Amino acid sequence: MEELSILVVGSVALDTVETPFARAEETLGGAASYFTTAASLYSQVNLVAVVGSDFPREHLEFWRRRTVDLSGLQMCEGRTFRWIARYHIDMNARDTLDTQLGVYAGFHPVIPGEYRDSELLFLANIQPELQMEVLEQVHAPRLTVLDSMELWIMTARAQLTEVIKRVDILLMSEEEVRQYTERASLVAGVHHLLDLGLKHVVVKQGSYGALLFSADGTFFSAPTYPLEEVVDPTGAGDAFAGGFLGYLSTVTPGPDGQYSIEDIRRGVVHGNIIGSFVCEDFSIGRLRGLTMGHVAERYQILVDCSHFDPQWQFGKSR
């Protein structure tokens, strides 16, 4: 079968992250970095982003070895985007201490000609107007996945809605679903989102995993891998997206060009697995040496730990 390539547009950054237990300075970060590293475990990834002249060459060399195409990566005179954050004792919460946009401030995505037929597209968390610029440049991807954040819900709501209407799958945290839809009920909020034309909504729940709600009325509660130690949860959502689209890039869709709900569910499990690995180290540390053998092993654990008898009946008549 044909090799499906994956296009990602988003931020590449240098992160300084402090947790209650450790600290990492100027490590590779940004949504597109996590996604690219994760998805390139599965297939070729075409990366569109911007970095400054100070961006360490070693990261580029690492990606090139992972079959990442960097011809869409803009290198501009100036400083790379920096993000500085501190996590709370409960690692599901964090504070952003500083954001230095650098060359990202003037970023407009330019999709190289050879990327425009990419079958799978991930619009990582950037301004909705830039996400729309991407959608204007690509041909007809088989599947488009969108991520966003609270900032755009508050400041660019109308543009975000326009983007949502043009994609297949939306990733959103539980709080973001409530903020965007202004509904207290998560389920009611998701129905509102599906009514905008989405095929699926993936609700991210931090260490609690993810819920998949589909336009056909089904939902999927994916098991989560309980980590012995969370070193740094940064990028877990982007790595989830990388595992999700990475897995789907290896699947032959049905005759109608669509992925089955079973394909999508397996993709969510892959997303949870890759997201769990990312949390085991700072930056993309844990993904560097990761193999499909590691992924398969964790997949089997999730199969085992989510199994329960589908037949239930009383042991006595009543």
Added chain:
Amino acid sequence: MEELSILVVGSVALDTVETPFARAEETLGGAASYFTTAASLYSQVNLVAVVGSDFPREHLEFWRRRTVDLSGLQMCEGRTFRWIARYHIDMNARDTLDTQLGVYAGFHPVIPGEYRDSELLFLANIQPELQMEVLEQVHAPRLTVLDSMELWIMTARAQLTEVIKRVDILLMSEEEVRQYTERASLVAGVHHLLDLGLKHVVVKQGSYGALLFSADGTFFSAPTYPLEEVVDPTGAGDAFAGGFLGYLSTVTPGPDGQYSIEDIRRGVVHGNIIGSFVCEDFSIGRLRGLTMGHVAERYQILVDCSHFDPQWQFGKSR
């Protein structure tokens, strides 16, 4: 097979609960009330608690119709325990506004002779020293389940530890596991608890459901039923325990008198189901008319929504 009866010791109260959307005054509450009503869907329940002379007779009549034995329910001159609370917008958090102990202040559990051979025991959330008094009075239950709360972790830690060492299964919220074990890692905290001699630890995660960790090294991530509308989450943990032990009361244990891990897992799913129903109304409102048909229907939904292909392989050779 024999009928297994279930013994519960805990609080019966009159609750006034305010949510962002509604309010209920002086409704039936207390951990033992939720547990009793839930478990009596499955088998006979023997209730040990205390109520004041103001306790509405209608609740007693309701329980008698549900094959609840009330000979262990002490009725004392004075006021029934009152609890007044307000939920946050995120219904996973609440503030206790007032606690009026009333007759509960002088409560000591007295287990009637005919209750002492109960096979299944739930020690609902009361002072650890009272829980120990119960353990001193019963013979050898097949399975003992313990609940607790932050207050006892902070004020009666040593006594709580003694009780933990004498029971089979501990129910604890994620935060309580961290508080009691003083470990940031949930998994490390659970291992510490299992090392005290528990057979299983059930970690309650509010709307995210429950995780089961077992002394044999396995764990189970139970699917949760996503509610369209949460009216009042009060009592969900106690109703979980009622569904869990209620289900097990219908199961024939193995030749060694032990429940299999598959039995325990099905019990956790029943617990999640009953816990989800409780949230759909104030007090025990939703449990009143509940039938096993309703439970079976939700069980099938959870089977469907947690299923994913256990066989995963690439669609192409690589």
